[in-house]
Amino acid sequence: MSPFVxxxxxxxxxxxxxxxxxxTFAAKDLFDVAGQPTGGGNPDWARQNPVPTRNAWxxxxxxxxxxxxxxxxxxxxxxxxxxxxxxxxxxxxxPAAPGHVPGGSSSGSASAxxxxxxxxxxxxxTGGSVRVPASFCGLYGIRPTHGRLNLEGMxxxxxxxxxxxxxxxDAATFARVSKTLLSEAIPDTLPTRLIIATDAFGFxxxxxxxxxxxxxxxxxxxxxxxxxxxxxPSGLSVWGRAQRVLQPIEAWNTFREWVERDNPRFxxxxxxxxxLGSMSSEADRGWAELMRREARGRMRYLLPPGTxxxxxxxxxxxxxxxxxxxxxTPLRDQILCLCAQGGLAGHPQVxxxxxxxxxHPVGLSLIAARGADALLIRTALAxxxxx
Amino acid sequence: MSPFVxxxxxxxxxxxxxxxxxxTFAAKDLFDVAGQPTGGGNPDWARQNPVPTRNAWxxxxxxxxxxxxxxxxxxxxxxxxxxxxxxxxxxxxxPAAPGHVPGGSSSGSASAxxxxxxxxxxxxxTGGSVRVPASFCGLYGIRPTHGRLNLEGMxxxxxxxxxxxxxxxDAATFARVSKTLLSEAIPDTLPTRLIIATDAFGFxxxxxxxxxxxxxxxxxxxxxxxxxxxxxPSGLSVWGRAQRVLQPIEAWNTFREWVERDNPRFxxxxxxxxxLGSMSSEADRGWAELMRREARGRMRYLLPPGTxxxxxxxxxxxxxxxxxxxxxTPLRDQILCLCAQGGLAGHPQVxxxxxxxxxHPVGLSLIAARGADALLIRTALAxxxxx
Numbered sequence: 001m002s003p004f005v006x007x008x009x010x011x012x013x014x015x016x017x018x019x020x021x022x023x024t025f026a027a028k029d030l031f032d033v034a035g036q037p038t039g040g041g042n043p044d045w046a047r048q049n050p051v052p053t054r055n056a057w058x059x060x061x062x063x064x065x066x067x068x069x070x071x072x073x074x075x076x077x078x079x080x081x082x083x084x085x086x087x088x089x090x091x092x093x094x095p096a097a098p099g100h101v102p103g104g105s106s107s108g109s110a111s112a113x114x115x116x117x118x119x120x121x122x123x124x125x126t127g128g129s130v131r132v133p134a135s136f137c138g139l140y141g142i143r144p145t146h147g148r149l150n151l152e153g154m155x156x157x158x159x160x161x162x163x164x165x166x167x168x169x170d171a172a173t174f175a176r177v178s179k180t181l182l183s184e185a186i187p188d189t190l191p192t193r194l195i196i197a198t199d200a201f202g203f204x205x206x207x208x209x210x211x212x213x214x215x216x217x218x219x220x221x222x223x224x225x226x227x228x229x230x231x232x233p234s235g236l237s238v239w240g241r242a243q244r245v246l247q248p249i250e251a252w253n254t255f256r257e258w259v260e261r262d263n264p265r266f267x268x269x270x271x272x273x274x275x276l277g278s279m280s281s282e283a284d285r286g287w288a289e290l291m292r293r294e295a296r297g298r299m300r301y302l303l304p305p306g307t308x309x310x311x312x313x314x315x316x317x318x319x320x321x322x323x324x325x326x327x328x329t330p331l332r333d334q335i336l337c338l339c340a341q342g343g344l345a346g347h348p349q350v351x352x353x354x355x356x357x358x359x360h361p362v363g364l365s366l367i368a369a370r371g372a373d374a375l376l377i378r379t380a381l382a383x384x385x386x387x
Numbered sequence: 388m389s390p391f392v393x394x395x396x397x398x399x400x401x402x403x404x405x406x407x408x409x410x411t412f413a414a415k416d417l418f419d420v421a422g423q424p425t426g427g428g429n430p431d432w433a434r435q436n437p438v439p440t441r442n443a444w445x446x447x448x449x450x451x452x453x454x455x456x457x458x459x460x461x462x463x464x465x466x467x468x469x470x471x472x473x474x475x476x477x478x479x480x481x482p483a484a485p486g487h488v489p490g491g492s493s494s495g496s497a498s499a500x501x502x503x504x505x506x507x508x509x510x511x512x513t514g515g516s517v518r519v520p521a522s523f524c525g526l527y528g529i530r531p532t533h534g535r536l537n538l539e540g541m542x543x544x545x546x547x548x549x550x551x552x553x554x555x556x557d558a559a560t561f562a563r564v565s566k567t568l569l570s571e572a573i574p575d576t577l578p579t580r581l582i583i584a585t586d587a588f589g590f591x592x593x594x595x596x597x598x599x600x601x602x603x604x605x606x607x608x609x610x611x612x613x614x615x616x617x618x619x620p621s622g623l624s625v626w627g628r629a630q631r632v633l634q635p636i637e638a639w640n641t642f643r644e645w646v647e648r649d650n651p652r653f654x655x656x657x658x659x660x661x662x663l664g665s666m667s668s669e670a671d672r673g674w675a676e677l678m679r680r681e682a683r684g685r686m687r688y689l690l691p692p693g694t695x696x697x698x699x700x701x702x703x704x705x706x707x708x709x710x711x712x713x714x715x716t717p718l719r720d721q722i723l724c725l726c727a728q729g730g731l732a733g734h735p736q737v738x739x740x741x742x743x744x745x746x747h748p749v750g751l752s753l754i755a756a757r758g759a760d761a762l763l764i765r766t767a768l769a770x771x772x773x774x
Contacts, residue, residue, distance in 0.1 A: 044474075087431075087652050259655050260712040265474050267650050271658030325647040 003092035003102075003111035004071045005029045010036050011070055018066030020180055023173070024118040026071045028109045030079060031056040031122055031164075032153035033072060040155050041075040041105070043088050044264035056153025058122050058164050058181060065180040070118050073108025077270045079124055079157045080251060081105050082132050082332050082339075083319070087267035091321055096138040097360040100318035103133030106165070110137040113167045120168045120177045126157045127247050128339030130165035131365065134351040135313035138361030139167045140174040140380060145370045146346030149181065158250035161243075161343035171384035178377045186377050191368070192306040194223040197231035200311035200338055208316050208362050211355040215364045216310060218386045222379070229302065231311060234294060236337040242291035243340035244333070245284050248277030269325060292344045299345035303369045308379060311338060313351040313363035341367070348373040352380050390479035390489075390498035391458045392416045397423050398457055405453030407567055410560070411505040413458045415496045417466060418443040418509055418551075419540035420459060427542050428462040428492070430475050431651035443540025445509050445551050445568060452567040457505050460495025464657045466511055466544045467638060468492050469519050469719050469726075470706065474654035478708055483525040484747040487705035490520030493552070497524040500554045507555045507564045513544045514634055515726030517552035518752065521738040523705035525748030526554045527561040527767060532757045533733030536568065545637035548630075548730035558771035565764045573764050578755070580694040581610040584618035587698035587725055595703050595749050598742040602751045603697060605773045609766070616689065618698060621681060623724040629678035630727035631720070632671050635664030656712060679731045686732035690756045695766060698725060700738040700750035728754070735760040739767050 004026070010033055014021060029039045032052035039046045055063065063069060074089045076082070084107030085091045092111035094102040102111045106123025110133030113121045123130040125143040134141025142165045149164050156162050166181065168174035175186050196216065201209045220226045232239045252274055258264065259274060266274070302309055315334050323331075342349050347370055351363035366376050391413070397420055401407060416426045419439035426433045442450065450456060461476045463469070471494030472478045479498035481489040489498045493510025497520030500508045510517040512530040521528025529552045536551050543549050553568065555561035562573050583603065588596045607613045619626045639661055645651065646661060653661070689696055702721050710718075729736055734757055738750035753763050 085650075087650060263472075263474060263654050263656050263712055265652050265654055266658060267652055268646050268658050268661065269650050271653060271655050272662040274655065275659040275662050325650055 001090040001093055003073050003108035003115065003117065005039055005074055006089055008036055008072050010072060012063060012068065014063050014066040014068045016066060018064060020062060020176060021066035023067040023120060024070045025062050025067045026073045026109055026112045026118045026121040027059050027069060028075050028106050028123050029072045030075055030124050030155040031059050033059055033069065036072060038155060040078045041086055041089060042077045042264065042266065044262055045078060048258055052153065054153060057150040058154065061181055071112065073112055073121060075108060076105035077266055078155070078255060079105040079126060079129055080270045080273050082128050082335055083328065084133060085321065094137055094318055097136065097318045099321060100360060101136065101321050103136035103318060105129040106133050110134060110139055110167055113139055113169060119173055120166050123165050123167060124154060125163045125165045125342065126161045127243060127343045128335060130167070131313050131339060131342065131349060131351045132335060134167055135363030136318035136361065138353040139169060140171060140353060141165060141167045141351045142178060142373065143342050143349045144182065144373050145348045148371070148373065156254055158247045158254065160250060161247060171381045175377050175381055182373050184374050186374050186381070190382055191223050191308040191375055191379060192225060194219060194226040195302060195307060195309045196226060196228050197309055197311045198228045199230045199232055199236055203236050203337060204312040204315040207357045208312055211357045211362055212312055212364050215352065215354050218383055219310060222382055222386060231302065231309065231341065232298065238291060239295050239340040239344060240333065240337035242288040242295070243343045244336060245280060245288035246292065247343060248273050249280050249285055252277030295341060295344040299341060299347050303347060303367065305369050305372060308376065309367040311365050311367065313365040314338060317357045317360035317362045346370060348376055350376040350380055352383060388477040388480050390460050390495035390502065390504065392426055392461055393476055395423055395459050397459060399450060399455065401450050401453040401455045403453060405451065407449060407563060408453035410454040410507060411457045412449050412454045413460045413496055413499045413505045413508040414446050414456060415462050415493050415510050416459045417462055417511050417542040418446050420446055420456065423459060425542060427465050428473050428476060429464045429651065429653065431649055432465060435645055439540065441540060444537040445541065448568055458499065460499055460508060463492035463494060464653055465642060466492040466513060466516055467657045467660050469515050469722055470715065471520060472708065481524055481705055484523065484705045486708060487747065488523065488708050490523035490705060492516040493520050497521060497526055497554055500526055500556060506560055507553050510552050510554060511541060512550045512552045512729065513548045514630060514730050515722060517554070518700050518726060518729065518736060518738045519722060521554055522700035522750030523748065525740040526556060527558060527740060528552060528554045528738045529565060529760065530729050530736045531569065531760050532735040535758070535760065543641055545634045545641065547637060548634060558768045562764050562768050569760050571761050573761050573768070577769055578610050578693055578695040578762055578766060579612060581606060581613040582689060582694060582696045583613060583615050584696055584698045585615050586617045586619055586623055590623050590724060591699040591702040594744045595699055598744045598749055599699055599751050602739065602741050605770055606697060609769055609773060618689065618696065618728065619682070619685065625678060626682050626727040626731060627720065627724035629675040629682070630730045631723060632667060632675035633679065634730060635660050636667050636672055639664030682728060682731040686728060686734050690734060690754065692756050692759060695763065696754040698752050698754065700752040701725060704744045704747035704749045733757060735763055737763040737767055739770060
């Protein structure tokens with residue numbers, strides 16, 4: 001299945017001789033491209049807004065740096081989904097694991113890059129939407145520090161967790177694109193300290209944790225000062241639950257006016273998630289906000305400048321496509337246990353490819369202090385060179 | 388907007404010289420017609436089942452009696468809806484109130500009859516799906532005694548409340564069709580006693596209650612032994628709530644396997660209703676079942692053979708089409724307060740046209756003892772003759 005939005009065909013040449021000259025990119029259909037409707041993966045969304053007359057900030061930044069836009073990519077409906085199955089537009093191919101999901105919600109962007117249809121692609125990550133498809137498709141993917149990038153022209157979902165990220169097949173291209181979008185040079189120095197999150201590796205399926213071992217050993221050779229610690233002493237599942245309370249509340253807040261006015265069409269699972277957001281209690285919300293505060297404190301404590309934390313990006317490789325909801329729901333919840341820290345605490349995270357379970361990719365994630373996005377890119381480059 | 392299902396064209400001539408020879412009819416897209424997919428108003432339902440090779444019992448009964456099938460009609464998705472707005476197939480025209488909803492879920496059947504496109508049409512009624520469109524479109528409509536008709540080949544929703552009903556523009560046609568589908572002659576004698584439900588008339592909008600007065604006075608001339616009583620001493624809203632708990636639980640039970648396997652597309656309001664059914668507590672269900680038991684006892688007490696009960700079919704005429712959900716939800720809940728007795732207690736009910744508020748129809752409903760469906764048809768005939 002094509003990763004591009006059905007019925008949308010767009011190509012915009014990059015500007016001359018910028019640092020990204022010669023590269024091609026695609027944009028998730030949550031980013032505005034002037035003259036094209038922003039569909040958001042749902043058949044009733046585009047009608048809500050006039051066709052944008054300006055490019056989203058991230059799209060324009062890549063064009064200005066010389067990259068050429070070659071298409072808009074399929075997303076889970078209004079970015080509510082982590083597996084990449086869209087009931088209206090289809091499930092983009094995961095070329096690294098055919099018959100398995102690509103991961104979502106930035107499904108088409110990951111698929112397009114993994115298939116070699118473009119060099120990089122823009123995604124968004126609220127609860128894991130860049131990190132998960134990067135892991136499942138075997139790509140480099142970044143969720144930048146929350147609040148760092150200009151999100152103008154990007155369809156929001158849960159603003160306190162929303163970020164814009166991107167994918168690449170190799171570390172060099174990943175670094176080139178990151179330098180442009182982070183507006184920062186990639187530093188020469190590596191992290192001085194590595195923490196391996198014992199709870200996160202323990203939570204992953206044993207085969208996945210074992211598959212990540214060689215990558216982890218290479219990382220430990222680069223950063224000899226290594227310790228093992230809990231990431232979430234109160235429980236990965238507790239952090240996951242907090243994110244699963246807060247994100248649908250904010251998503252409902254974002255989409256409520258539209259949903260109430262137009263009663264739009266959704267896949268059942270997407271509508272149910274929004275309905276749950278609309279019905280959350282004040283008590284649940286209050287608890288989840290306290291837990292977010294705790295998670296932020298813990299991540300800040302673990303990650304002073306110069307330190308990075310390693311976790312499996314996902315607890316397992318891509319599940320089969322087309323599984324029934326009772327099989328998918330626990331998988332989605334397990335993925336969220338590892339991803340929730342991103343949405344809760346907002347630290348930058350890079351997923352690195354290079355491991356696989358029975359031929360299907362799984363990513364190793366590195367997390368740093370807020371603002372230390374470029375340090376993670378540096379580490380990814382160094383790790384590729386040690387391969 | 389056409390009342391017929393987009394893309395489905397069907398015509399089956401009735402058999403020779405039966406009692407319905409010369410009549411045309413349409414069938415709600417919840418009834419099987421051999422060789423046509425049964426769509427159920429949802430784009431993902433038809434794929435669940437092979438194209439039926441037999442006609443539903445009610446379709447075959449009308450064909451055998453000589454009526455000619457001329458089309459399949461739009462329904463609210465899997466009959467979950469009371470207003471007649473289908474996000475996928477459109478909102479059938481209410482010719483009696485253009486720009487207003489036709490009522491649902493048997494929206495297309497009511498619309499087709501009201502437009503004169505056929506003489507009668509099959510609908511289904513679980514929580515009001517024949518009665519409400521009959522009221523809004525100015526038609527005769529019947530919800531027969533629960534359990535009386537053979538529902539083979541009809542897509543179920545909530546089996547303890549599901550019935551098959553039908554519409555007509557005039558009492559004579561209504562009686563002809565009813566005689567065939569009830570397999571019973573229409574009696575010569577009228578009811579001996581009339582109860583006017585004071586709570587139900589009090590619950591209706593004053594303009595609607597006033598509009599029904601002339602019909603009610605004609606009815607009182609036909610049945611001089613008239614008393615005024617409460618229908619639901621524990622509260623119309625309490626009965627409404629019981630039905631609003633039980634029906635989604637049963638609907639979830641009916642559709643769960645499909646929803647969990649295929650994650651189908653729905654309008655938000657439909658998905659939310661199913662999601663609520665999936666999350667109901669045992670305590671809610673237990674309470675609602677007790678209340679159903681009370682409602683059954685009350686209706687049995689009120690309606691010995693020979694007695695009929697009069698209520699407004701709906702508390703108001705058809706709302707405007709395209710209202711936002713926060714405006715629609717309370718209207719739907721108010722309608723349910725008057726309709727819930729049907730789903731809870733299963734007595735036969737006929738909605739009679741002839742009243743209007745500012746030109747928009749509202750129906751007068753007559754309810755009888757279980758099994759006394761034909762007595763209601765007799766009353767409708769007599770009432771038309773007194774006009």
